[in-house]
Amino acid sequence: MPKPDAAQTCGGEGCRRRGWWRRLRQPAHGREPAVHRTILAVDVEGFSAPGRTNADRLAIRAGLYEAVQRALVTSGVVWGDCHHADLGDGILVLAPAGYPKAIFGERVPPALAAALTDHNGHNRPARRIRLRMALHAGEVSHDAHGATGQAIVHAFRLLDSPAVKQALARSPGCLALIASAWFFDEVIRQSALSGPERYARVFVHVKETSAQAWIREDVSRPDFPGGAGFGVISLW
Numbered sequence: 001m002p003k004p005d006a007a008q009t010c011g012g013e014g015c016r017r018r019g020w021w022r023r024l025r026q027p028a029h030g031r032e033p034a035v036h037r038t039i040l041a042v043d044v045e046g047f048s049a050p051g052r053t054n055a056d057r058l059a060i061r062a063g064l065y066e067a068v069q070r071a072l073v074t075s076g077v078v079w080g081d082c083h084h085a086d087l088g089d090g091i092l093v094l095a096p097a098g099y100p101k102a103i104f105g106e107r108v109p110p111a112l113a114a115a116l117t118d119h120n121g122h123n124r125p126a127r128r129i130r131l132r133m134a135l136h137a138g139e140v141s142h143d144a145h146g147a148t149g150q151a152i153v154h155a156f157r158l159l160d161s162p163a164v165k166q167a168l169a170r171s172p173g174c175l176a177l178i179a180s181a182w183f184f185d186e187v188i189r190q191s192a193l194s195g196p197e198r199y200a201r202v203f204v205h206v207k208e209t210s211a212q213a214w215i216r217e218d219v220s221r222p223d224f225p226g227g228a229g230f231g232v233i234s235l236w
Contacts, residue, residue: 032141032142032143033141034139034140034141034149035097035139035140035142036097036137036138036139036140037083037094037095037096037097037137037138037139037140037147037151038094038095038097038099038101038104038135038137039092039093039094039095039134039135039136039137039138039140039151039152039155040092040093040094040095040104040108040133040134040135041087041090041091041092041093041133041134041155041156041159042064042068042090042091042112042131042132042133042134042159043087043089043090043131043132043159043160044060044064044089044090044129044130044131045130045131045132045165045168045169046130047060047088047089048089051126052126053126056126056127059123059127060127060129063119063123063127063129064090064091064129064131065091066115066119067112067115067116067118067119067129068091068093068112068115070111070115071108071111071112071114071115072093072108072111074107074111074115075103075104075107075108075111076099076103076107077095077099077103077108081095081096081098081099082094082095082096083142083146083147085146085147090159092147092152092155094140094147094152101137101183101186101187102187102190102191102193102194104135104187105135105179105183105187105188105191105193105194106191106193106194109133109175109177109216109219110219112131112133112175112219113173113174113175113219116129116130116131116174116175117174120174128174129174130168130174130175131168131174131175131176132159132164132165132168132175132176132178133159133175133176133177133178133219134155134156134158134159134164134177134178134179134180135155135177135178135179135180135183135187136151136154136155136158136179136180136182136183137151137180137182137183137187138150138151138152138154138182139151140152153209154180154209154211155180157204157206157207157209157211158178158179158180158204158206158211158213159178160206161178161202161204161205161206161213162206163178163202163203163204163213163215164176164177164178164202164215167215167217168217170217171217171218173217173218173219175219176215176216176217176219177215177216177217177219178202178204178213178214178215179199179213179214179215179216180211180213180214181211181212181213181214184196184199184213184214188214195216198216198218199214199215199216200214200215200216201213201214202214202215
């Protein structure tokens with residue numbers, strides 16, 4: 001005989017608690033609840049430069065994806081665990097809260113710089129990549145089309161700021177990093193491996209955003225703390 005359905009046989013306080021928890025987990029008005037994510041966004045310098053052809057841009061996009069995925073995997077982050085969105089000339093990556101945020105300050109920047117250096121060494125100037133990278137974290141909401149949230153908006157404002165664009169223009173390297181004030185104070189400043197002493201404070205004024213942030217423009221230097229060779233971190 002088939003076993004009775006648990007919903008029909010359940011009774012008492014334990015079942016009432018489970019019913020309350022099921023109702024709590026149901027999203028209001030059909031929306032999924034917001035979740036905390038580490039936010040990494042990158043953008044290619046001069047992607048639309050007139051000296052680049054469409055073939056060059058396709059090669060840059062392929063190289064960008066390869067470099068970002070390689071940097072994450074080298075740092076112990078599984079690409080498939082993350083939400084990622086194509087930005088045309090960049091990529092947005094949202095990493096689950098199960099990954100320690102320190103990974104993104106300690107391991108990912110040098111790994112990404114190394115991957116970009118390798119790409120650039122095998123390509124002609126029009127297909128080389130110089131990259132701006134922004135780090136932030138916060139609550140993110142998802143729907144059928146992707147993800148949104150004030151934290152994502154803030155990360156993009158940092159990425160588009162003149163401060164980080166000028167930092168990359170000054171740098172002989174291929175990667176300039178801007179971190180939000182929150183990410184710097186709570187993550188980078190707490191880790192010697194992130195090299196907090198090598199960041200400079202800046203003020204960002206982009207559209208409606210006026211905020212403090214921290215920039216490092218010499219990520220490609222070989223003495224950047226952290227490095228490669230880390231194992232994959234399991235979330236389970």
